[in-house]
Amino acid sequence: MIFNRTTEYAFRIMSFLASDKEKLHNTSDIFDALHIPFRYLRKQMTVLTKTGLVVSIQGKYGGYMLAKKEKDITLWDIVIAMHDKLFETNCFFGYEKCALSQHCMMHSRWAGVKEMIENILKTTTLEDFKKENMHDLIKMSDQ
Amino acid sequence: MIFNRTTEYAFRIMSFLASDKEKLHNTSDIFDALHIPFRYLRKQMTVLTKTGLVVSIQGKYGGYMLAKKEKDITLWDIVIAMHDKLFETNCFFGYEKCALSQHCMMHSRWAGVKEMIENILKTTTLEDFKKENMHDLIKMSDQ
DNA sequence: TATAAATAATACCTAAAGGTATCATATATG
DNA sequence: CATATATGATACCTTTAGGTATTATTTATA
Ligand code: SF4
Ligand code: SF4
Numbered sequence: 001m002i003f004n005r006t007t008e009y010a011f012r013i014m015s016f017l018a019s020d021k022e023k024l025h026n027t028s029d030i031f032d033a034l035h036i037p038f039r040y041l042r043k044q045m046t047v048l049t050k051t052g053l054v055v056s057i058q059g060k061y062g063g064y065m066l067a068k069k070e071k072d073i074t075l076w077d078i079v080i081a082m083h084d085k086l087f088e089t090n091c092f093f094g095y096e097k098c099a100l101s102q103h104c105m106m107h108s109r110w111a112g113v114k115e116m117i118e119n120i121l122k123t124t125t126l127e128d129f130k131k132e133n134m135h136d137l138i139k140m141s142d143q
Numbered sequence: 144m145i146f147n148r149t150t151e152y153a154f155r156i157m158s159f160l161a162s163d164k165e166k167l168h169n170t171s172d173i174f175d176a177l178h179i180p181f182r183y184l185r186k187q188m189t190v191l192t193k194t195g196l197v198v199s200i201q202g203k204y205g206g207y208m209l210a211k212k213e214k215d216i217t218l219w220d221i222v223i224a225m226h227d228k229l230f231e232t233n234c235f236f237g238y239e240k241c242a243l244s245q246h247c248m249m250h251s252r253w254a255g256v257k258e259m260i261e262n263i264l265k266t267t268t269l270e271d272f273k274k275e276n277m278h279d280l281i282k283m284s285d286q
Numbered sequence: 287t288a289t290a291a292a293t294a295a296t297a298c299c300t301a302a303a304g305g306t307a308t309c310a311t312a313t314a315t316g
Numbered sequence: 317c318a319t320a321t322a323t324g325a326t327a328c329c330t331t332t333a334g335g336t337a338t339t340a341t342t343t344a345t346a
Pocket of ligand 2: 233234235236237238240241242243245246247248249250253
């Protein structure tokens, strides 16, 4: 896997919240759309809230909404916020650090892969998903 | 992480075996070079043997060697043999399958990433590492 | 053929991620 | 101000990957 499951959940949750930025979405709404395990979803919503990407309103008629404009939240922001260890190491072989004086053949190739992924994540914002109507997309397809 | 740790170990082990294809390398030799946890290394060597990528000789003065020519073993072969779930799903969001009639914006972008990684893995053989003298490379750097 | 040195098989342990359950706290509204 | 309904905090359980320990089997050679 490239992203861990929890980060994938976060992508979907954030996309869903972007589908109507102004509305307050409660956990049941999100569950109905995404079918992420309910109690785990509850937990992850408070995690997302603590990251600052999402704002929560407590109490009756409470719920969640994006903390910033869709165009100001990138997928990269989400990966970072979720502490996904996607790029924990630079080394293709998983070495913490390489003591070699000159890089092996994989180093630059792998740097290319990293760069491509980072570039996609950094240039894709939730605004793009809104355009694509990810709301409907996500609703139809679970498991 | 992109590859799991065990697959990274396998890359290193196979590169090391490629450093001298004819010689029989026993677990202690491999351990001295790679410092993969010894007993886990032992276990993984029999796993690699069962995949058919490696041949083992049992008994005194036994050990391991590559089952095929270096140029005939790709990194992709290793990933497959280790059952790494790198590309378990096509979907950026981790969906098993997408019921949407037309793909979302991430689909083709993500397909591009997959294709790039697959292409590197499928076109890189152990022969390439031999040229690079990966043996020395791996020896110097652990943890 | 006994022994030493290697791999094979198997069972078990540990750490981290994913997921569940319970109770506490906040808040709109009658 | 009581209640219903929402999130927050916390503890615990489950699954999987990674790692360890023990015993069995193989085989070269003295
Ligand atoms: S040179 Fe090769 S072994 Fe060293 S850090 Fe880069 S990819 Fe890893
Ligand atoms: S179209 Fe989008 S949601 Fe559907 S499988 Fe492709 S990436 Fe996943």
